[in-house]
Amino acid sequence: MPANELENLMTEIIVIGGGPAGLSAALVCARRGLDTTVIEKRSFPVIKTCGEGLMPGGVDSLKRLVPQKLINKIEYHPFAGIRYIAPNGECASGYFGKGDGWGIERSELSKLLSLAVEQEPGINLLENTVATVEGSAEQPIVHFNSQTLRPKLLIAADGLHSPIRRWAELNGPPSKLKRWGLRQHYQITPWTNLVEVHWSKDMEAYVTPVSPNTVGIAVLSHRELISSWQRPISLKATLEVFSNLEPKLLSSEAKDQLIGIGPLHQTVKRTGTGKVVLVGDAAGYLDAITGEGISNAMEQALLIDRIFKKQKEKPSIDELVFNYANQLPALMRRYYWLTHLTLLLHRRPSLVNQVVRVFQKTPWLFNYLLDLNSARSFSEAANSSLQIHGRSYGRELLRVVTRRSIGEIRKKS
Numbered sequence: 001m002p003a004n005e006l007e008n009l010m011t012e013i014i015v016i017g018g019g020p021a022g023l024s025a026a027l028v029c030a031r032r033g034l035d036t037t038v039i040e041k042r043s044f045p046v047i048k049t050c051g052e053g054l055m056p057g058g059v060d061s062l063k064r065l066v067p068q069k070l071i072n073k074i075e076y077h078p079f080a081g082i083r084y085i086a087p088n089g090e091c092a093s094g095y096f097g098k099g100d101g102w103g104i105e106r107s108e109l110s111k112l113l114s115l116a117v118e119q120e121p122g123i124n125l126l127e128n129t130v131a132t133v134e135g136s137a138e139q140p141i142v143h144f145n146s147q148t149l150r151p152k153l154l155i156a157a158d159g160l161h162s163p164i165r166r167w168a169e170l171n172g173p174p175s176k177l178k179r180w181g182l183r184q185h186y187q188i189t190p191w192t193n194l195v196e197v198h199w200s201k202d203m204e205a206y207v208t209p210v211s212p213n214t215v216g217i218a219v220l221s222h223r224e225l226i227s228s229w230q231r232p233i234s235l236k237a238t239l240e241v242f243s244n245l246e247p248k249l250l251s252s253e254a255k256d257q258l259i260g261i262g263p264l265h266q267t268v269k270r271t272g273t274g275k276v277v278l279v280g281d282a283a284g285y286l287d288a289i290t291g292e293g294i295s296n297a298m299e300q301a302l303l304i305d306r307i308f309k310k311q312k313e314k315p316s317i318d319e320l321v322f323n324y325a326n327q328l329p330a331l332m333r334r335y336y337w338l339t340h341l342t343l344l345l346h347r348r349p350s351l352v353n354q355v356v357r358v359f360q361k362t363p364w365l366f367n368y369l370l371d372l373n374s375a376r377s378f379s380e381a382a383n384s385s386l387q388i389h390g391r392s393y394g395r396e397l398l399r400v401v402t403r404r405s406i407g408e409i410r411k412k413s
């Protein structure tokens with residue numbers, strides 16, 4: 001195509017992928033006055049393998065992105081914290097300090113974000129449309145339906161195994177950590193306002209209440225059984241290894257098909273180059289063990305917004321790509337740290353038993369780790385935790401110090 005013809009087809013922003021990352025990024029770009037086109041290959045609402053637990057930090061981000069009147073139209077189930085159930089049957093519960101998490105089916109989340117996008121002037125939302133990319137990261141050319149566009153910025157929000165990340169040569173080295181995930185919904189009244197995490201020898205089951213009569217189950221594992229998710233396998237047979245799962249759940253009706261995805265760990269060299277930025281799972285993903293992927297996706301969109309906001313005049317794309325790729329690692333550091341730490345537990349049932357026992361004795365530690373899960377940094381988590389749980393931490397500290405001092409006095413005498 002001649003250069004001048006291409007020039008006429010220039011557009012400001014193209015977002016490929018209409019998951020939480022793509023839709024959130026489109027909202028912030030359009031609100032900064034940029035002409036934005038979102039291309040999604042499936043029809044809305046889009047579903048995906050997910051534990052569907054939105055942590056309190058993610059709930060805050062969602063509320064910043066979407067008007068309350070739209071939130072009022074969707075169904076979600078608040079949860080107050082997380083309960084770990086160890087392989088030996090012992091359990092410990094941790095509670096969020098600030099705000100609830102939400103169990104929200106992906107179809108509801110997709111409905112919410114796509115409604116917000118549809119109502120935003122300046123966004124052209126295309127569904128059932130596959131986008132392909134050619135050219136270079138410095139001058140990307142996007143084809144869809146029978147159109148060709150050359151965006152000033154290409155936002156790749158095309159998910160875990162992002163073909164655009166590969167095309168832009170931003171893939172990192174393959175990982176040795178291979179884990180897969182499954183999910184299915186069951187028709188049953190939730191029996192708790194916590195997300196339950198059941199640990200077994202080599203897999204975990206996440207039980208999340210998502211509506212007054214629906215519970216979602218996600219399973220994460222490195223097992224072969226899960227790597228063959230494309231063949232029909234029974235989630236219930238898999239769940240039988242979890243001896244402490246609510247028996248009613250095992251006999252309840254599945255509401256939909258079992259779906260799965262993997263391997264999960266995807267590394268990236270960098271999250272932006274030329275005129276391309278990666279958001280959401282496309283920007284790299286470690287594991288779903290701490291349930292933060294959706295929160296991260298929205299936080300990344302809000303980072304784009306903050307960078308645009310700092311620019312004095314018209315948004316500059318080159319500056320955005322540079323700053324986004326430089327600032328994202330610091331924003332994701334807490335997620336990677338916490339996820340690596342939690343991954344130490346998988347495949348180590350006796351360690352899980354011990355950790356659950358520690359959490360039973362020091363509930364403030366579990367609460368702090370949950371606050372960390374929702375905070376942007378360690379100090380923010382410590383601050384909010386101290387404000388909320390300060391008194392109980394203080395009591396706990398006093399108890400430990402008193403016990404130690406008595407021990408030392410006894411030793412001396």
Ligand SMILES: Cc1cc2nc3c(=O)[nH]c(=O)nc-3n(C[C@H](O)[C@H](O)[C@H](O)COP(=O)(O)OP(=O)(O)OC[C@H]3O[C@@H](n4cnc5c(N)ncnc54)[C@H](O)[C@@H]3O)c2cc1C
Pocket residue numbers: 016017018019020021022039040041042046048049050051052053054055058129130131132157158159160180181182183218219220261264279280281282288291292293294295297
């Ligand atoms: C088992 C499991 C449990 C999880 N549990 C949780 C949890 O409890 N809480 C949480 O916050 N996160 C959880 N996650 C992570 C979360 O699901 C992801 O982080 C999140 O979906 C990332 O959103 P995304 O928009 O980046 O990607 P996606 O949601 O995958 O969206 C990508 C979109 O791009 C579209 N697309 C791809 N290629 C093209 C193309 N060429 N043209 C047009 N469209 C295209 C796809 O159709 C898709 O809709 C879990 C993940 C797994 C696997």
